[in-house]
Amino acid sequence: MKKVLITGGCGFIGVNLVRALNAVGGYEISILDNESLGVRADLGNFDGKFVHGDVTDLALVRKLAKGVDVVVxxxxxxxxIESIENPAQNFTDNVIGTFHLLEACREANVIRFISASTGGAILGDAxxxxHEELVPQPLSAYGASKLAAEGYCSAYTASYGLPCASLRFSNIYGPRSYHxxxxxxxxLKRILAGQELVIYGDGSQIRDYLYIDDLAAGIVKAIESDCVGTYQLGAGRPTTLNELLDIMKEVVPAEKMPPIQYKSARKGEVHTTWCNISKAKDAFGFDPTTELADGVRNTWNWFVDRQGA
Ligand SMILES: NC(=O)c1ccc[n+]([C@@H]2O[C@H](COP(=O)([O-])OP(=O)(O)OC[C@H]3O[C@@H](n4cnc5c(N)ncnc54)[C@H](O)[C@@H]3O)[C@@H](O)[C@H]2O)c1
Known part of the structure; x- marks a missing residue:
């Protein structure tokens, strides 16, 4: 059994990753989460160890890292937006939190460290x-904190031999993303509430939507590989907001589809961002396969079931 500690394991990506690891098997999972967003109940019938606590708590993470093989x-x-309004809190959680965790992993001789990063917020208007060779230019405190975390991961690999991979997630969507x-x-929440959908600009803005199961499978592959450094994880496919809406119109029953309102574009919003995923494909066989229409349909069905529950 490989012992895996997941921080933030009650969040959207965490609960889906727990399911993916359990489906593969061979992992003994423990979770640390301060339940500020995701909560213990979101894990369902999770039978691993759950610790309510904060990743910035050095004494706690030192204790939890002992005997662990892999930290995600x-x-x-x-x-x-909140990081722009309150950069200090963001710095504490993301930079100090990552630093304390890396210290604990170094002391405990953890053999693998996987860190959630982001392409969009780090690279700005690139x-x-x-891709991974671009010069980072964060536009927000959130992006700066993730870049700092990547820097510490790189340093802990080079200085202390802790193999760290920073995975830059694109726009992740899927079941269990209600919050x-x-x-x-x-x-989807607005559709279910019968509220109009607001689009800022003409809907031509482009994003890279990656289905959660493809992401979770990619994280499992990264855990099992010995890759270090930064990797873009997206679908590798540009999609305009209007194309996404067209898919939603196919998936959602026509009578449920609310009006769509176009408003003027918001200042500072990046118009186009999608990613080249060749590096992750070559390094650990990252292979997203879910068609956007299938992923949106699964997500819609989950949201409908949740509302009915
Ligand atoms: N969802 C995306 O599209 C996306 C894109 C790029 C990067 N990411 C990164 O992936 C990671 C997971 O994202 P998510 O979408 O699951 O987010 P999420 O907000 O759903 O989950 C984060 C979890 O971390 C917990 N948490 C927050 N601060 C904490 C702290 N100081 N100590 C302990 N627990 C704490 C929250 O309670 C929550 O359960 C994050 O690092 C995020 O920056 C996500």
Whole structure:
């Protein structure tokens, strides 16, 4: 059995990763989460060890890292706008939290450290498709904190031989994302509430939507590989907001589809970002296969079931 500690394991990506690891088998999972967003109940019938606590608590993470083989670090302050309003909190959670965890892993001789990072927020307005060789230029405190975390991961690999991989997730969507404010979750919640959908600009903005099961499978592959450094994980496919809406119109019953309102574009919003995933494909066989329409349909069905529950 491989012992895996997942920080932020009650969050959207965490609960799906736990399911993916359990489906593969051979992992003994423990979770650290301060339940500021995801909560213990979101894990369902999880039978591993759950610890309510904060990743910035050095004494606690020292204790938890002992005897662990792999750490998957997902816990973070994830909201870009809030990070601009309160950069200090974001710095504490994301930079100090990552640093304390790396220290604990170094002392405990952990053999693998996987860190959740982001392409969009780190690279800013870079020309698409983005890739790992571009010069980072964060536009928010959130992006800066993730870049700092990547820097510490790189340093802990080089200085202390702790194999760290920073995985830059694109726009992740899928079941169990109810508390998220990303576009798929937000639109599906508004559709269910009968509220109009608001699009800022003409809907031509481009994103890279990656289905959660493809991401979780990619994280498992990264855990099992010996890759270090940064890797973009996306679908590797550009999709405009209007194309996403067209798919939602196919998936959602016509009578449930609310009106769509176009408002003027928001200042500072990146227009186009999607990523080249060749490096992750070559390094650990990352292979996202879910068609956007299938992923949106699964997500819609989960949201409908949740509402019915
Ligand atoms: N979802 C995406 O599209 C996306 C894209 C790029 C990067 N990421 C990164 O992936 C990771 C997971 O994202 P998610 O979508 O699951 O987010 P999420 O907000 O659903 O989950 C984060 C979890 O971490 C916990 N947490 C927050 N601060 C903590 C702290 N200081 N100590 C302990 N627990 C804490 C929260 O309670 C929550 O359960 C984050 O690091 C995020 O920045 C996500």
């Amino acid at each position: 670090h997902l816990a973070a302050h994830t909201r870009v 020309p698409a498709p983005v 998220k404010d990303s576009v798929v979750a937000r639109f």
